[in-house]
Amino acid sequence: MxxxxxxxxxxxxxxxxxxxxxxxxxxxxxxxxxxDIAGPWLTAKHDSIVSFAPCGPGWCGNITKVLRRTPGGPTTDVRNPDPALRNRPIEGLQLIKLDRFEGAAWRGTVYDPRSGQSYKVYVRRAAPGQVEVKGCLFFVCEAQQWTVP
Missing domain, CATH: 1.20.5 (Single alpha-helices involved in coiled-coils or other helix-helix interfaces)
Structure with missing residues (x-):
């Protein structure tokens, strides 16, 4: 040897x-x-840009730019159930709050300023340059692909 x-x-x-x-x-x-879901994302309807940034133990998604407004639609959060918040501008509004990462997705809540309601949300990285945002009410979920603007 x-x-x-x-x-x-x-x-x-x-x-x-x-x-x-x-x-x-x-x-x-x-x-x-x-x-890592950081950065600006163009919503599926191409009507706004939502930017995710670290906040607390998770992420917050704020509307950083409204690209298309509904003609005659509100520019403030008029449908918010809290009357004290109804004068908040839509642009800059915190839309998503994610507080825990489970499996392959962030979980938290999404606020819909069109209805004034909040829902469960799951956000995960999809293909390069995409995140999947899935909002759920009870057992019914709707997923959207958001892309890099």
């Missing part, structure tokens, strides 16, 4: 250690990517 030189043994050990380190980092990166 041939003896290995100390330098070769060290090199093989270093390569093995790097392989283990790389293998252990890959799942963390995939999770980080799935969790």
């Amino acid at each position: 041939m003896q290995q030189s100390p330098a070769r043994a060290i090199a093989r050990g270093a390569i093995a250690a790097m392989a283990v380190a790389i293998a252990s980092v890959q799942p963390a990166r995939a999770t980080d990517i799935a969790r």
Whole structure:
């Protein structure tokens, strides 16, 4: 049996250690990517841009730009159930509050200023340049794909 030189043994050990380190980092990166929903997103109806940013333990999605208004439609949150909040402008309004990451999606609530109602929401990274936003009322859910503007 041939003896290995100390330098070769060290090199093989270093390569093995790097392989283990790389293998252990890959799942963390995939999770980080799935969790990262930061940035501006164009809604499915192309009527506004919602930007996600870290807030508390999760993310908040605010309407940063209204691209198309309903003719004669309100510019403030007139349907809010709280009368004190009805003068808030739609632009800048916090639409989504996500507080926990489960499975492959962020979970929280979405506020619909058109109805003044809040619903369960799930947000996850979809294809590159897309997030899927799924709003649910009881067991009925509707999903939309939002894209990079």
